[in-house]
Structures are given as structure tokens and as C-alpha cells.
Amino acid sequence: MRTAFCIIAFACCCMAEAQHTIRSGEIWNDDRGMHINAHGGGILEHKGRYYWFGEHKSDNTSAALVGVTCYSSRNLADWRYEGVALSVVDSVGHDLERGCTLERPKVIYNPKTKKFVMWFHLELKGKGYSAARYGVAVSDKPTGPFRYLSSGRANPGKYPVEMSAADIAALDTLQAENYTEWWTPQWRKAVKEGLFLKRDVTTGGQMARDQTVYVDDDGKAYHIFSSEENLTLNIAELSDDFTRHTGRYTRVAPGGQNEAPTLFKHDDTYWLITSGCTGWAPNKARMFSAPSIWGPWVQHDSPCRGPQADTTFGGQGTYILHHRGTFIFMADIWRPEHPSDARYIWLPIKFENGMPVITWQEEWKPE
Numbered sequence: 359m360r361t362a363f364c365i366i367a368f369a370c371c372c373m374a375e376a377q378h379t380i381r382s383g384e385i386w387n388d389d390r391g392m393h394i395n396a397h398g399g400g401i402l403e404h405k406g407r408y409y410w411f412g413e414h415k416s417d418n419t420s421a422a423l424v425g426v427t428c429y430s431s432r433n434l435a436d437w438r439y440e441g442v443a444l445s446v447v448d449s450v451g452h453d454l455e456r457g458c459t460l461e462r463p464k465v466i467y468n469p470k471t472k473k474f475v476m477w478f479h480l481e482l483k484g485k486g487y488s489a490a491r492y493g494v495a496v497s498d499k500p501t502g503p504f505r506y507l508s509s510g511r512a513n514p515g516k517y518p519v520e521m522s523a524a525d526i527a528a529l530d531t532l533q534a535e536n537y538t539e540w541w542t543p544q545w546r547k548a549v550k551e552g553l554f555l556k557r558d559v560t561t562g563g564q565m566a567r568d569q570t571v572y573v574d575d576d577g578k579a580y581h582i583f584s585s586e587e588n589l590t591l592n593i594a595e596l597s598d599d600f601t602r603h604t605g606r607y608t609r610v611a612p613g614g615q616n617e618a619p620t621l622f623k624h625d626d627t628y629w630l631i632t633s634g635c636t637g638w639a640p641n642k643a644r645m646f647s648a649p650s651i652w653g654p655w656v657q658h659d660s661p662c663r664g665p666q667a668d669t670t671f672g673g674q675g676t677y678i679l680h681h682r683g684t685f686i687f688m689a690d691i692w693r694p695e696h697p698s699d700a701r702y703i704w705l706p707i708k709f710e711n712g713m714p715v716i717t718w719q720e721e722w723k724p725e
């Protein structure tokens with residue numbers, strides 16, 4: 359009898375233990391026993407709880423039929439479903455009309471307004487990826503419901519902080535009709551110099567697609583997104599209430615074709631880990647560092663190590679979680695033919711000779 363009790367107790371312990379580990383690429387069940395549906399997501403820590411926000415994906419379309427879901431956890435391994443934090447809308451012509459594309463949501467908390475602020479990438483229903491807008495929503499509670507505020511292109515009428523008056527004047531020499539053929543050396547040079555930047559400054563603002571948000575130690579927040587036809591990243595300062603761009607922004611890796619930006623800061627160095635532009639198919643991660651969020655940004659090799667390191671382990675980054683002095687790289691293994699079956703990769707970021715390294719691990723436990 360006593361032996362049987364011990365065996366059962368031991369088995370229970372092992373089961374509980376098993377649930378507290380992270381196994382990238384596998385099915386991750388929530389408290390209801392359902393695969394977590396929060397893709398392209400990010401995590402907010404608030405009052406000792408982690409809130410995971412992500413895209414709800416359906417079985418046979420990548421369009422948004424539900425909205426942004428929220429899950430919460432105390433240990434980063436066992437997740438409780440909290441419901442739909444930001445819902446799509448059923449009125450025709452609404453920016454968030456059911457069937458729009460709503461990707462890569464991230465939530466930050468503003469201590470001054472006591473609001474939770476969600477930023478996401480929005481594409482209007484039936485318009486493919488042409489709208490290239492950011493979207494913003496706010497809530498009084500981390501779990502929502504979030505109230506949609508606005509969407510649009512970024513920083514209309516504004517030039518990046520690093521451009522001098524002479525740089526801006528030189529944009530006049532870039533005539534779009536001279537660069538109708540893409541990918542030629544002349545076109546690449548023109549893109550770097552601001553061919554698309556110039557086009558968008560005066561026509562509604564900079565394109566905003568793959569994105570994340572970052573709150574710095576001094577409380578300032580930044581929106582980091584793929585702009586200029588996914589050719590150039592922008593890092594844009596947010597207003598004190600985190601709901602608007604201030605007009606100050608910098609271009610990172612102009613013409614470098616970076617998507618899936620993720621950002622963290624370690625020992626006063628800012629690190630940016632991105633992907634290339636191959637749609638849902640995985641590619642090799644890129645990494646940049648800078649002494650200030652405003653740059654200069656320098657490119658390094660991919661931080662990934664181990665099997666499939668050259669395709670970011672088959673995934674694409676979405677967020678870097680700062681967790682008690684450690685950093686966790688979060689990525690998505692997309693399944694475009696069966697979007698809801700997409701999987702998650704979470705791996706710790708270690709440092710070797712001062713450089714971030716992400717090594718594949720079958721199973722690990724957050725500290």
C-alpha cells in the first residue's frame with residue numbers, strides 16, 4: 359500500500375515537473391487542453407503574472423477571424439486561457455473587419471496613464487498587404503477588452519533624425535521614374551538613399567508591417583517595424599502615453615530587407631534580432647547591435663546554434679522576453695496550410711564573449 363502511494367506520488371511529481379518545461383516545436387496545451395493559439399505574439403509581465411498576447415489563427419486561413427488572444431501564467435510554462443483581448447469587428451468597412459490581417463500584437467503597460475497599450479500590424483480586409491498600417495488599442499486590464507484607437511502609416515511628413523538638411527535636399531535627385539526596375543544596383547543604392555522614404559513622407563507616412571514595441575529603462579517606448587516595402591526597419595519613439603508616434607525615428611539597415619524585429623538591451627548595448635524576407639518560410643536570423651537605440655547599428659552573424667540554426671530552427675522571431683535578468687527568444691514555426699497548427703520556439707539567450715547566442719534545446723526550464 360505504502361509502495362503504491364509512493365509510486366503514485368512520484369508519478370504525480372514527474373507529471374507536474376514535465377509541465378514546467380519548454381519543448382519548442384511541440385503542441386503546447388493551455389488549461390483547457392487546447393493548443394495555445396497566440397502566434398506572432400509577445401509577453402507582458404505585470405504584478406507577478408505573465409500575459410501572452412498573439413494572433414488567433416484559424417484552421418484554413420491566416421486572415422483574422424477572431425482577433426488577439428490572451429493567456430496568462432505564473433511560471434511561463436503553464437498557461438491559462440484569458441479569452442479574446444482585442445476582437446475583430448462585424449461591421450463592413452471597419453478597420454478591424456473580420457477577415458482583415460492583424461499580426462504580431464505586442465502589449466506594453468503605461469504607468470502614467472495606467473493603461474495597457476497594444477500595438478499591432480494591420481492590413482485591411484481584401485487589400486492584401488498593401489495598407490501596411492500600424493494599429494493601436496488600449497485597455498484598463500491586461501486581459502482586455504482592448505478598445506481600438508487608430509491605425510495608419512507612421513510619422514507622415516517627418517524625416518529620420520539622422521538625415522541632415524543636405525541629405526533631405528538630395529532626395530530631390532531620386533526620381534521614381536528612373537527606378538522602375540527593382541533589384542538593380544542603381545535601384546538598391548536609391549533605396550538606401552531614401553527612394554521609398556521620400557515617396558511615403560508626403561503620401562501618408564512610412565509603411566508599418568512586421569513589428570514589436572520596446573520600453574527602455576528610462577520609461578520611453580519605441581515602435582520597431584519593417585518599412586519601405588519591407589526593405590528598411592524603422593525605430594520610432596512613442597508619445598508619453600505610448601499611443602502615438604512622436605515624429606522622431608531612425609532608419610536601421612536601409613535596403614537590408616529585415617522582418618520580424620525583436621529587441622533587447624543588455625549591459626547598455628541594444629540588440630536587434632530579425633529575419634530576412636521569405637514570407638512564411640523560415641530563413642537565417644540576423645543580428646545587430648548599437649550603443650544607443652538611435653544607433654549606429656552594426657550587423658553581426660546570426661546568434662543561432664545547433665540543428666537548423668541556418669533557418670532559425672525552422673522559425674521566425676517574434677519577441678524577446680526579459681525574464682529575471684535572463685532573455686528568452688520567442689519565435690513561430692508557421693504552418694500556412696494549417697495556420698492554427700503553427701508551433702512555438704522559445705529558447706534562452708546566453709552570452710559568449712559578450713555576444714548573444716541562442717542554442718537549440720529539446721527541453722529546458724525557465725529559472
Ligand code: GAL
Nearest residue numbers: 398461568617618636637638
Ligand atoms: C512574414 C511575416 C508574417 C506574415 C507573413 C505573411 O514574413 O513575418 O508576420 O506577415 O510574412 O506572408
